[in-house]
Structures are given as C-alpha cells and as structure tokens.
Amino acid sequence: MADVDKQSGHFLEYAFNPRSIAVVGASDHPFSFGYHFLRHLIDYGFKGDIYPVNPQRESVQNMKAYHNLLDVPGDIDLVICCVPTERVLSLLEQCPLKHVKILHLFTARLGETGRPQAIDMEKQIQTRAAELGIRIVGPNCMGIYSPAAGIAFGYGFPLEAGKIGAVFQSGGAATLLIQNGWLQGLRFSKVVSYGNAMDIGENELLDYFTMDESTKIIAAYFEGVRDGRRFLSSLKQAADRKPVIAIKGGSGEAGTRAVSSHTAAIAGSANLWDVAFKQAGVVRAGDIGEMVNLAMLFNWLPPVTGKRIGIMGGGGGKGVISADLAEGAGFNLPTLSDSIREQLKEIVPELWDWLGNPVDFSIWGDNGIKAGEIPRIFNTSPDFDFLIVQISDENPMADDWWVNITRMEVDNTINISKQGMKPVIAVLSSAKPGFHDYENIRWRTISEYRENLMAARVPTFDSISEAVAAMSKFIAYWKTH
Amino acid sequence: MADVDKQSGHFLEYAFNPRSIAVVGASDHPFSFGYHFLRHLIDYGFKGDIYPVNPQRESVQNMKAYHNLLDVPGDIDLVICCVPTERVLSLLEQCPLKHVKILHLFTARLGETGRPQAIDMEKQIQTRAAELGIRIVGPNCMGIYSPAAGIAFGYGFPLEAGKIGAVFQSGGAATLLIQNGWLQGLRFSKVVSYGNAMDIGENELLDYFTMDESTKIIAAYFEGVRDGRRFLSSLKQAADRKPVIAIKGGSGEAGTRAVSSHTAAIAGSANLWDVAFKQAGVVRAGDIGEMVNLAMLFNWLPPVTGKRIGIMGGGGGKGVISADLAEGAGFNLPTLSDSIREQLKEIVPELWDWLGNPVDFSIWGDNGIKAGEIPRIFNTSPDFDFLIVQISDENPMADDWWVNITRMEVDNTINISKQGMKPVIAVLSSAKPGFHDYENIRWRTISEYRENLMAARVPTFDSISEAVAAMSKFIAYWKTH
Known part of the structure; x- marks a missing residue:
C-alpha cells in the first residue's frame, strides 16, 4: 500500500x-x-x-x-x-x-x-x-475531507491543503469550520467527522493527528467520549505537541439533550470538561466563529506572550472604543515613548505631541500620506509586544479617495507584517452586504482588501473585540507552552 | 420659519x-x-x-x-x-x-x-x-445627518428616513453606525455628531430627541459630559420616554487618554457612568456592532419579557452549540410539550419522538419539505416566549438544492414572523466573501436572503451568540420599562 x-x-x-x-x-x-x-x-x-x-x-x-x-x-x-x-x-x-x-x-x-x-x-x-x-x-457522520487525496464531504471546499487538522464529531460543524475558515484564509490537512463514534473515535483520531506531519494545528469538536481516562491521555499528548483548539458541544441541559439526539454521546458534566481541557492545555472555543479566529492566529503568528499593544488607525471614536475593549480584555496600551515622539516630531511637527496610542488616523488631514510612517515607527519600538492596525474604512472621503486611503493603510499593514519584526493583526469591517448593495464599491473594496491581508498572512478580524478576545487566549496558550 | x-x-x-x-x-x-x-x-x-x-x-x-x-x-x-x-x-x-x-x-x-x-x-x-x-x-465634528431634509455628512448614507435618532460625540463612530446599521436594515430620523461640545452638547440634544416625534429609539455615544447632574436628568427623561442605547467611550486608562485627545472631554470614572446608565434605565452597548444588534431588536420586535426560546434549524452540531450558548446567556430551552409532540406525530411519524429543542433540520432527510410545518407548530405553542430560526446554510447539498432548501427556511421564517404571534429572530452566517469569492453563488444567496429577512422586519444576526447577547439586554430592558 x-x-x-x-x-x-x-x-x-x-x-x-x-x-x-x-x-x-x-x-x-x-x-x-x-x-x-x-x-x-x-x-x-x-x-x-x-x-x-x-x-x-x-x-x-x-x-x-x-x-x-x-x-x-x-x-x-x-x-x-x-x-x-x-x-x-x-x-x-x-x-x-x-x-x-x-x-x-x-x-x-x-x-x-x-x-x-x-x-x-x-x-x-x-x-x-x-x-x-x-x-x-461513524455511523451518522460526513466522514473524510482529505484535500491532498481528493476526498471531500461538501461543496466548495478548498482543493488546496493546509496545516489545520480537524477532529469533529459533527459534520455540519466541520462544514462551517471549513467554509468559514476558508474565507479567513485557513486551509486544512485533513478533517474527519466521526458521528456516533461506534468504533473509530476521538482517541484514535487525536493520536493520528498528533503524529501526522501535515497537521500543525488541531481543531476539535467533541460531544462526548467513551473512555475518559484514555481521552485525557490522548488529548494531553496532542496538546503537548501541537496547539489544540477545541469546542465541547453540550454543556448545559438543553445542549446535553441535543447531544443525545445528535450523536447519542454522553455529554458529561461541564465541570469535568473544564478540568480536562485545562489540564491538557487545550485552547477552548465557544463556537465555530471563535475557533476560526483562534486558528488564524496559530496559523500565521509566532508565539506572543506579552500584553502590550500598539493600536493604529481608525477615527477618534473607534480608537476610544478600541482602547476600552482592549483594556477590558486585560491588555495594556503603553503611552508613546520619548523615542517615538522624537521620530514623530520629525515627520509631523504639527501633530507629534497630540498623537497617542491608539493613533487616530483621522487627525492627519493633509498629512495623510505620511501616515504610513507610523506603523514603521511603532514596529521598531520595544514598548509593544504586538500591533493592531484598524483599517479606517469609515474615513469620510468620496469613493475614489476612500479606496485609495484605505488601500494605503492595507499596504502599510502588509509591509510591516512582512518585515517580521513584530506580530501584526488587522481589523477591517466585515463586508456583509445585502444583495442590492453587492456591487457597492465600498463593500467590494473591503472584500478585496480583506483577501489581500489574509493572502499576506495577516490575521484579519471583523472587530476589535473579536481580535482582543482571540489574542487573549492565544497569549494565555503561549504562556504555558 | x-x-x-x-x-x-x-x-x-x-x-x-x-x-x-x-x-x-x-x-x-x-x-x-x-x-x-x-x-x-x-x-x-x-x-x-x-x-x-x-x-x-x-x-x-x-x-x-x-x-x-x-x-x-x-x-x-x-x-x-x-x-x-x-x-x-x-x-x-x-x-x-x-x-x-x-x-x-x-x-x-x-x-x-x-x-x-x-x-x-x-x-x-x-x-x-x-x-x-x-x-x-462642535467644533471638531461631522455635524448633521437629517435624511428627510437632505443633509448628510458621509457618502452612501440612506436617503430614506427611519425612527432611530443618534446623539454621537464622534463622527466616525456615527458613520459606522449609519453604514453598518443600514446593512442591517436600520434607518435614522436624525443623527448629530457634536465633537468638543463647546456649546450644544449631550443635554440639549437628548432633550430634543426625547420630544422629537420622528425619533422612536435613541442611540448615543458619549465621551464625557460638562454637567453631570443636568446630564443625568436629561438622560433619565429620555430613557423614560424611549429606549436609549448608549456607548460610553473612554472607560479605562488608555481610553480616557484617547478621549482627551479626541474631543477634549473629561471621561469621568467608569463607575459613575455605570451608575448613571443603570439609574436612567439605559441599555448599554460595548461597541457599534452591538449597538446595531440592539437597535434591530428595538426597531422591529414588540416587548419581550420571557426567557423561553424555541430554536429551530441548523444541523446537529450547530444546534448543540446554540443550546449551550443560549443557556449560557441565561435562557431556557423548554423540552417539546405533549401538544407539540402530537402535532409532530401527524406530520412526521418517523421523527416525532426524536426531534427536540433545538430542532435539528438535518435529520429530516426526504421529509425536508415538511420542515416548514415546524415553525408553524412552534409559533402556536405557549411554551416559548420567542423563536430563533437558524437558517441551515451549512446544509450539505449541491448549490441548486442548497439555494432552494435555504430559501424555504427563509420564507418559512418570514411567514411566521408576519403572523405576528410570537417575536421571531433569525441567524444567518454573515457573508463576508473575499473578492475572488464574490461571485460565489452561496455568498450571493446568503446576501440576498439576509436582505429578504430584514426587509420583512426579521432581526437577523450573524451568530447565535450575538443573537442571545442582544436578546438578553433587550429582555432586561423590558422587564424594567
């Protein structure tokens, strides 16, 4: 064979x-x-x-x-x-x-x-x-998605393989992961939906993905396990070797009932799962959206263990809200150092003392063209553990200028990310136009720029709150691994 | 005049x-x-x-x-x-x-x-x-958006007026509200961005929107206030008369600094704002996305005070995750009553005892065409205070079938909503395709269906977690008003 x-x-x-x-x-x-x-x-x-x-x-x-x-x-x-x-x-x-x-x-x-x-x-x-x-x-499952082999269980799955392996009891949830993850730039090594787990179950699958060289990150969705002790051992072994991002389906009353009629699994007590995930060092996600967000970070960023953020871009109100949400999630936003101030003084003498962290791009006025310098300055500062660029897609310019200004910000983000000096993530509104807005130049542009950012391996989030929530778990992981 | x-x-x-x-x-x-x-x-x-x-x-x-x-x-x-x-x-x-x-x-x-x-x-x-x-x-603000009068401060704002009035210190944040709210079906009576509040500020504006007949819901973004006592009085008066959904910008250290360089406002202590919002009966939002979600509910739903949800649709895993998230947010998912079981027994004798709450649409198999009966049955049950339909956009059919099945679910949702027996909300993936996926039939379809749902005044959320988070605040509001 x-x-x-x-x-x-x-x-x-x-x-x-x-x-x-x-x-x-x-x-x-x-x-x-x-x-x-x-x-x-x-x-x-x-x-x-x-x-x-x-x-x-x-x-x-x-x-x-x-x-x-x-x-x-x-x-x-x-x-x-x-x-x-x-x-x-x-x-x-x-x-x-x-x-x-x-x-x-x-x-x-x-x-x-x-x-x-x-x-x-x-x-x-x-x-x-x-x-x-x-x-x-199985039974009662969608089975195998193995892009390199040409096997899939849904339409529109990417043919290209990637480094995420997924062990999913639910085929629908696996489909959501593949289809939504794909739009966020994720690709998969192998995915298995294993349903009622009559024979092959979570343990053998985890063991396989642990040793599988094409899998660098493991995503998992469990409803129940047959052998708790063996599971804990397989899970811990997997999480010792690779990041494991997992959802436990069925933690409350209704969820437990739903598990039973979905895959006939015994959901187990919520508390036991908490302990198991914690002991094994698993990153826990609440739903598929959060799993995709976390997978983006593990897929593209190096380990991050510090909580000092430099936030750039967006208008004043967006900056204020971002600062609140980031601090609320336990991050620090250091004030600008003398060294950064000195550099700002040179490029924007009329703004250097007024700029802060977050940097409000809307106050640039005619100096907008120099805004690209800021990410470069921030990127060299020892004061930040990572950077968040908020693409200021709410800038109040007419369509053509709006497209240009926003592209400049996207390009600057991609450039500093390519330098590899500091982890960089982006926040860009999610483009979810109604059908009649589909041809709207702004939503088309946002779609294009989102794709550009992700093609350049910059994790891109819909909102600052999703970004900091995911970074929080990402950092917690690297502090203990 | x-x-x-x-x-x-x-x-x-x-x-x-x-x-x-x-x-x-x-x-x-x-x-x-x-x-x-x-x-x-x-x-x-x-x-x-x-x-x-x-x-x-x-x-x-x-x-x-x-x-x-x-x-x-x-x-x-x-x-x-x-x-x-x-x-x-x-x-x-x-x-x-x-x-x-x-x-x-x-x-x-x-x-x-x-x-x-x-x-x-x-x-x-x-x-x-x-x-x-x-x-x-002002100064330092975008000023007036008054669609009925033909005044606006940004591109692509809707010409059509609606019933949401917005008092926003930040023009960028107001732009985000208008542009993102618009995609979620929101329309505005009048919006004002008032910046540094040199003269006309939060108090006079709140007083105006309180008495303005074209405004039924007030959205507000505050960075600071000049006169706390007067503000509390204006805010309370407004919130006694109309739902007020508010964001306080600048609650932490960095946010407070950002407020100061944004509108020179004194941010005030986070605790004082908590008390003020609570005393006045204001619904607090953390960011513009959450504000849009809340405004959708106030815009379209009647008051809801009960926490018993019937959840329909989605596959097994999605249902399980939904149940967990809904219960985690403090909701109850009653089991199906004998009366509902009897009705199910008639229409789907081979499934009646296996279906639960959430209802997993993926187990219908060839009976899919009867799935439309379920929302009708749930809609007449006294066991639910409101209904959530998860459009099962992850159904594993080929494009043409997928489009039809999903449309059937959307149409059923709109139909039961039109009957007006129970508040109905929908969950449909946010379509945020990259540029190269833009013509993808599935994302186009999701965009179209999202628009159809909102045109029919069905509040439509990207995810169950956003839906239950917003419903939670919506219900808390109606319990005290």
Whole structure:
C-alpha cells in the first residue's frame, strides 16, 4: 500500500489516503447522499479507483456501477456507505472479501434516535464489524475531507491543503469550520467527522493527528467520549505537541439533550470538561466563529506572550472604543515613548505631541500620506509586544479617495507584517452586504482588501473585540507552552 | 420659519430642518471637507438654499460662490464651517447680520490638541458666539445627518428616513453606525455628531430627541459630559420616554487618554457612568456592532419579557452549540410539550419522538419539505416566549438544492414572523466573501436572503451568540420599562 507506507503506516491512512473507494448506494438523484459522495470524488479529483455500487444500476453519474462489493474488480480500501441501516449488516459480510480496511457509515438513524430497535441495530453492526476486523468511521457522520487525496464531504471546499487538522464529531460543524475558515484564509490537512463514534473515535483520531506531519494545528469538536481516562491521555499528548483548539458541544441541559439526539454521546458534566481541557492545555472555543479566529492566529503568528499593544488607525471614536475593549480584555496600551515622539516630531511637527496610542488616523488631514510612517515607527519600538492596525474604512472621503486611503493603510499593514519584526493583526469591517448593495464599491473594496491581508498572512478580524478576545487566549496558550 | 413651526419650534430645528445653509470653505478639491459638505447637500437633495462661500472663487462645484457670508443674498439658518481655526472669529462676526441660527464647526485642532494656544482659541470662540447669540455644533465634528431634509455628512448614507435618532460625540463612530446599521436594515430620523461640545452638547440634544416625534429609539455615544447632574436628568427623561442605547467611550486608562485627545472631554470614572446608565434605565452597548444588534431588536420586535426560546434549524452540531450558548446567556430551552409532540406525530411519524429543542433540520432527510410545518407548530405553542430560526446554510447539498432548501427556511421564517404571534429572530452566517469569492453563488444567496429577512422586519444576526447577547439586554430592558 504505497500511500500508507510513504506516510506513517497508521491504519487511518486508509481513510485519508485510500487507494480505492467504493460508494455504496451511489445514485444519480441529487437529493441523495449517494449522489453527493460520488460526485465529490469526481469533483475533487480523487486519483485512486472509484467504484459506484448500486444493485439496480449499470452506470451512475456516467461511471460503470457495480451491483455489490463483490462485483468490484479490485480491492477496496475505503467504503462510503449511504444505504439504510437494514442493509449495513449484509454489506459488512462482503467487506473482508474485498480487503476493505475502513467502512465510513454515513448511514444514520441508529443510536441517536433513542429508539431501542435502532440502538440494538447499532450494537449488532458494531459487534459484527469487530469480528470481521473492519474499522468503522461513524455511523451518522460526513466522514473524510482529505484535500491532498481528493476526498471531500461538501461543496466548495478548498482543493488546496493546509496545516489545520480537524477532529469533529459533527459534520455540519466541520462544514462551517471549513467554509468559514476558508474565507479567513485557513486551509486544512485533513478533517474527519466521526458521528456516533461506534468504533473509530476521538482517541484514535487525536493520536493520528498528533503524529501526522501535515497537521500543525488541531481543531476539535467533541460531544462526548467513551473512555475518559484514555481521552485525557490522548488529548494531553496532542496538546503537548501541537496547539489544540477545541469546542465541547453540550454543556448545559438543553445542549446535553441535543447531544443525545445528535450523536447519542454522553455529554458529561461541564465541570469535568473544564478540568480536562485545562489540564491538557487545550485552547477552548465557544463556537465555530471563535475557533476560526483562534486558528488564524496559530496559523500565521509566532508565539506572543506579552500584553502590550500598539493600536493604529481608525477615527477618534473607534480608537476610544478600541482602547476600552482592549483594556477590558486585560491588555495594556503603553503611552508613546520619548523615542517615538522624537521620530514623530520629525515627520509631523504639527501633530507629534497630540498623537497617542491608539493613533487616530483621522487627525492627519493633509498629512495623510505620511501616515504610513507610523506603523514603521511603532514596529521598531520595544514598548509593544504586538500591533493592531484598524483599517479606517469609515474615513469620510468620496469613493475614489476612500479606496485609495484605505488601500494605503492595507499596504502599510502588509509591509510591516512582512518585515517580521513584530506580530501584526488587522481589523477591517466585515463586508456583509445585502444583495442590492453587492456591487457597492465600498463593500467590494473591503472584500478585496480583506483577501489581500489574509493572502499576506495577516490575521484579519471583523472587530476589535473579536481580535482582543482571540489574542487573549492565544497569549494565555503561549504562556504555558 | 415654516419647517420649524411645523415641527416643535425647538431651536435645533434650525440644525435638522434649516431653510438655508452656507458652506464656508466650499471647495472643488475632493480631499477638502469644504468639497464634501457641499457635495453632500447636492447629492442628498437639500431643498433649501445652498450658499457656497469661498473668498477666492466665483463658483464652486458649478454653483455660484460668495466671497463671504455678507454677500449671500438671503438669510442663513445653518452655517457649515470648514475653514481653519484662525478664521472662525471673523466668520462669527458676520453671522448675526445674516440671522444665522446655528454654526456647525467642522473646524478642529482646538481643545482636543491639548495645546494652550488652541485651548485659548476655543474659549475665545465660545465666548464670542455666546455674546452674539450664535449656537454652535462642535467644533471638531461631522455635524448633521437629517435624511428627510437632505443633509448628510458621509457618502452612501440612506436617503430614506427611519425612527432611530443618534446623539454621537464622534463622527466616525456615527458613520459606522449609519453604514453598518443600514446593512442591517436600520434607518435614522436624525443623527448629530457634536465633537468638543463647546456649546450644544449631550443635554440639549437628548432633550430634543426625547420630544422629537420622528425619533422612536435613541442611540448615543458619549465621551464625557460638562454637567453631570443636568446630564443625568436629561438622560433619565429620555430613557423614560424611549429606549436609549448608549456607548460610553473612554472607560479605562488608555481610553480616557484617547478621549482627551479626541474631543477634549473629561471621561469621568467608569463607575459613575455605570451608575448613571443603570439609574436612567439605559441599555448599554460595548461597541457599534452591538449597538446595531440592539437597535434591530428595538426597531422591529414588540416587548419581550420571557426567557423561553424555541430554536429551530441548523444541523446537529450547530444546534448543540446554540443550546449551550443560549443557556449560557441565561435562557431556557423548554423540552417539546405533549401538544407539540402530537402535532409532530401527524406530520412526521418517523421523527416525532426524536426531534427536540433545538430542532435539528438535518435529520429530516426526504421529509425536508415538511420542515416548514415546524415553525408553524412552534409559533402556536405557549411554551416559548420567542423563536430563533437558524437558517441551515451549512446544509450539505449541491448549490441548486442548497439555494432552494435555504430559501424555504427563509420564507418559512418570514411567514411566521408576519403572523405576528410570537417575536421571531433569525441567524444567518454573515457573508463576508473575499473578492475572488464574490461571485460565489452561496455568498450571493446568503446576501440576498439576509436582505429578504430584514426587509420583512426579521432581526437577523450573524451568530447565535450575538443573537442571545442582544436578546438578553433587550429582555432586561423590558422587564424594567
């Protein structure tokens, strides 16, 4: 098995780098997941052998279809199963004959329904798979996204691979992470949605991502664990080696109930999870948005352990609010040193004593063109541990000037970030235009500049409060790692 | 003075509904604010007389220009002054001769610079204006946005008027409120940015907005006050009559310093402001984003005093996270009543016992088309004080199906909201595509649906955490008013 040998030899390589995949329940009907999973293999360019399986069809999506696994000519590393529960047991019996290594059960309506018959069926499947030596991802999950291998479980996922690995019990939450993270410049090594965790669960997955060289940061979403002691050990080992950013789904009453009907997991007490995350040194996120924000920082910034910020840009009110929010989050905004004042005196003699931290770009007037000097001056000061540039997209100029002034600020931010002297992050309004504002030059421009900043590896936040909240956790992490 | 008599007769009508405006320092140069303020009067269709004033020009922006105020043929209600500080005193002397009522000093670099000479100049202007009976907005501010009158201080402000009045010390912060609020469906009665508050300040403005019939909700941004006792009285009177949503800029050390160089205000102790806002019954916001979220609720929802939420939509993981965040914010998610179960049993016999609150739309499978029944069933239940619909924009279908499923959810949300049985709010990802994703069908669709929801007066949030944070403050307000 070439791919597996090339990498680690870990059995999960059969999931992330299989040589061949059969989609059981492959279909031409676009409401069916047997359609989607097959189409994804084609769309994302899976390079191994693809075998659509459907007992009633000679071809599916213009590919030759097989009536069952046994008809498939070659061996099968991974089976994606989209058929109803009652057909899983007979499918299992065929697996050993084709040397199937891993069975991904997209198939759902098992333990998570809470119904005795379904719970019993889940147990039967689990028992038989174990007897046959077939490892199972799922049931009730979206399975594998492995961009380098050309496997995905959703539309519009990036083809390009990155360094974030994700261990997600929920496929919907994983989709949100991939789609929203992508817009913030994140790319993924491998993502797995593992659902009810009948067999392969959080522990083996964490162990795999811990040793996987393509994964530099681990993002995780857990609803429950089967073996607390083993979990704590796997989690700690992962967090000792790589930053782990995790969400615990199901901490309150309603969330716990929702977990039970979602993946049939036992949510566990909120307090135990707090302790586990803390002991392991995990960075905890409250939702996917915060997870994306944190991942941006780990993805692009070097370690930061100091809390002294230099904030530049934005108008007066924005600066004042920023200072309040940053201080409220436990940061310090040092006053400008004599050394900085001396340098300002030279470039803006009429403003040098009036400027502060935050620097209000709106008071520049005709000197706006010199504003680019400020980030450079701040960047050399020993007084700041990191810099935040607020792009002053609220500057009150007409469209063409607005575009130019804002671009100058974006370019200056990218330039000082490239110098690598100090970590730099940016704040730029989120462009969320309504349809009729879609062609509005300002929102188009903000979209373009957001993309430019992120292409230059500058973490870019919608608001100062999101920026300081994420930096706060980022710094806490590096203080203990 | 027709407009003034028609309304309240309050002297501030000369600011918000002047019959004539002179722009002193009117210019053709687009980096100059004498250019912008004049252009805004033209762009927004100010219907009174417009007099560009510039000693060196015969015409500005294709309008006849006057060398000084005295050359202007008629009386002038409002003067917008864009010339440097040293020319303000001589301008003041001309004002009484043209019966000027209000002078808006965009002019800055006065007290806020902290320089003795500039502070002294501010005092001279203040004294002379008082002697001459000329009332001043500013200095160091953007002034007036009065859409019904055709006056604005920025580009792209809505021409349509609404019911939110804004008293803002900072013009940049006011611009953020108008531009971001607009995208969330907010419209304004009148907005004033009053800067250093040399004369007209928070008290008179609050008093005006309290009695102004076109203003139903007051948004405010304060950096400091001149007279604490009077302020508390004006604030309380306003908040007794209308919802007041306020930001206090400058609560920490750096923020206080920033306030001083921004509008020369005395920030005051954070604790005093806490007490003042609490005593007056003001809803406090931390930043403009939160202010917009709160204003959406006051703009569209009836009073809500209960904390029992029914949450519908989104996949399993999203539902679990939503439940956690809602409970964490102090809300209750009642389990489904027997009555609801009975109704579910009829429409989805295979799912009725498995569904919960939150309702996971991803388990519908082929029954998706019936999902519209759920909001209708929830809407009639006495168990919920309000409903949150999470549009399941992460549904894993191909683009065309995705668009249809998501639209169905949006339409269902709008329909139950229109029935007016229960307050309904929506959560829909914020579409913040990068430039290259701009034509992506999914982000275009999200933009369109967001607009549809807001056009139907459904408050729409980017995330469940923003939604429950805003609802929490909204409910706290109605419990005490």
